[in-house]
Amino acid sequence: MQTFLKATTAQTTRSPKDKCASGFSIEKKSKLTPWVEKYRPKWVDEVAFQEEAIAVLKKSLEGADLPNLLFYGPPGTGKTSTIIAAARELYGLELYKQRVLELNASDERGIQVIREKVKNFAQLTVAGTRPDGKPCPPFKIVILDEADSMTAPAQAALRRTMEKESRTTRFCLICNYISRIIEPLTSRCSKFRFKPLADQVQEERLLEICEKEKLKYTKEVVPTKMINSLIQVCFQGRFEKLEFAVRSMVDEGYAATQILSQLHDCIVEQDLSDKHKSVITEKMAVVDKCLCDGADEYLQLLSLCSIISAAGTPEQLKV
Missing domain, CATH: 3.40.50.300 (P-loop containing nucleotide triphosphate hydrolases)
Structure with missing residues (x-):
């Protein structure tokens, strides 16, 4: 019994140095505040x-x-x-x-x-x-x-x-x-x-936070070449190429919301009927909401591109 009590005492007793170190870590953690x-x-x-x-x-x-x-x-x-x-x-x-x-x-x-x-x-x-x-x-x-x-x-x-x-x-x-x-x-x-x-208000606020936190940053958008190639793959209707193109853009580190915004501008300029554009932009709105709710970026973009690839067949657009 005495041996048990000694072992318990040895485990629960801390040196002043350990207490100070523990107190410092607790104090340090309490100061960490989310940027939001x-x-x-x-x-x-x-x-x-x-x-x-x-x-x-x-x-x-x-x-x-x-x-x-x-x-x-x-x-x-x-x-x-x-x-x-x-x-x-x-x-x-x-x-x-x-x-x-x-x-x-x-x-x-x-x-x-x-x-x-x-x-x-x-x-x-x-x-x-x-x-x-x-x-x-x-x-x-x-x-x-x-x-x-x-x-x-x-x-x-x-x-x-x-x-x-x-x-x-x-x-x-x-x-x-x-x-x-x-x-x-x-x-x-x-x-x-x-x-x-x-977009300008959001960008100014983000840059201000980066400067206050002393972060290195670059103003970057998805290259137009990548967006155009993605649109071409969509219109070709080959799912293997489509999947590879979407995966490549996500793996490159481009945000899905950024890709979505530039895709919207590109689709508006395409030679498509108003009916097809309305179906695609409606899907874009749904994808944007899903992304805001934390949905998987790759799956949402793939779902959108499958709708774009069906733009040449009105029967599929009704589904």
């Missing part, structure tokens, strides 16, 4: 390409008042970042966690969440001053991300909560598809559509 969070806009002015929503938010922040908001638009356009930046300006870093409730409605989308978490948080009263002495609005903010995933009963319960707690709470609903939000909710919110980010 590190370079997320901290203030409303830093949000890019959404002038309408930013202009209204600035006026609301100046008057320390905020309506219920509904942000909708494609993923990655800054909807969540915008409301978080606005809340930080209203409350400061000290009160942010106390005054803001963030929920992802796709994970917590039932009526029970509305009755418990949201309702209990909304009923709390708050003061109108910050620890630094600056005034702040006497209301809280509930952020419901992916609100279009909420069930119909949960949306109905949220409507009643919005009515009862209008003096103490403001709601910000964030969704991709506004058509999935019930009309009683949309009528109680100021609606803002977030536009897809222009």
